[in-house]
Amino acid sequence: MTEQPIVRRNAVNSGKHPLGVQERRSLDYGGTYICPVCRHGQISTLPLMDAFACNFCRHIFTADLRNQTVRVEDSSQPVTWRWNGRGWQGAATHVDVDLRIIIWLIGTALVTLPPGLIWLSSHTFPPMRGSAWYWFPTVWVCLAFLSHFLFVAWLFVEHYQVPFYITCKIRLQDWLGRR
Numbered sequence: 455m456t457e458q459p460i461v462r463r464n465a466v467n468s469g470k471h472p473l474g475v476q477e478r479r480s481l482d483y484g485g486t487y488i489c490p491v492c493r494h495g496q497i498s499t500l501p502l503m504d505a506f507a508c509n510f511c512r513h514i515f516t517a518d519l520r521n522q523t524v525r526v527e528d529s530s531q532p533v534t535w536r537w538n539g540r541g542w543q544g545a546a547t548h549v550d551v552d553l554r555i556i557i558w559l560i561g562t563a564l565v566t567l568p569p570g571l572i573w574l575s576s577h578t579f580p581p582m583r584g585s586a587w588y589w590f591p592t593v594w595v596c597l598a599f600l601s602h603f604l605f606v607a608w609l610f611v612e613h614y615q616v617p618f619y620i621t622c623k624i625r626l627q628d629w630l631g632r633r
């Protein structure tokens with residue numbers, strides 16, 4: 455909560471109206487823009503470098519001014535965004551599309567296969583009705599599904615760099631660092 459006024463002031467200084475009323479402007483090294491990763495901080499040029507850095511999530515970006523794009527450099531995924539004059543648009547490449555299909559396939563398999571196998575075995579060899587451990591396979595299937603789902607969900611928000619997740623992660627790191 456204490457960061458809000460500072461962010462507002464930065465937003466006004468960078469020519470961005472707090473209510474979102476802003477003129478179209480092109481991407482150049484002199485400007486300050488909202489960060490495409492965390493959607494919370496501002497990116498501006500690093501001194502003596504043709505690169506942008508965010509004042510909140512600390513990601514580093516290189517810019518292609520001719521195509522009006524920036525690319526995040528310190529991430530496992532070199533994601534690119536296009537500046538349309540007011541905001542950022544994700545610019546997908548062919549490599550990203552292929553990788554996305556593979557990630558979705560693996561994700562689906564990871565979530566469905568383990569609980570499916572446990573369910574199948576408990577269905578094929580059901581525990582005796584009325585026995586003390588009759589409930590166990592159902593709980594085990596639910597646990598397997600939940601744990602795998604959480605794991606895959608975490609991989610997905612990391613891969614897509616979901617702004618809400620990134621903001622939460624940085625807040626948590628700040629909070630842990632302050633203790």
Ligand SMILES: [Zn+2]
Binds near residue numbers: 490495496511513
């Ligand atoms: Zn950022």
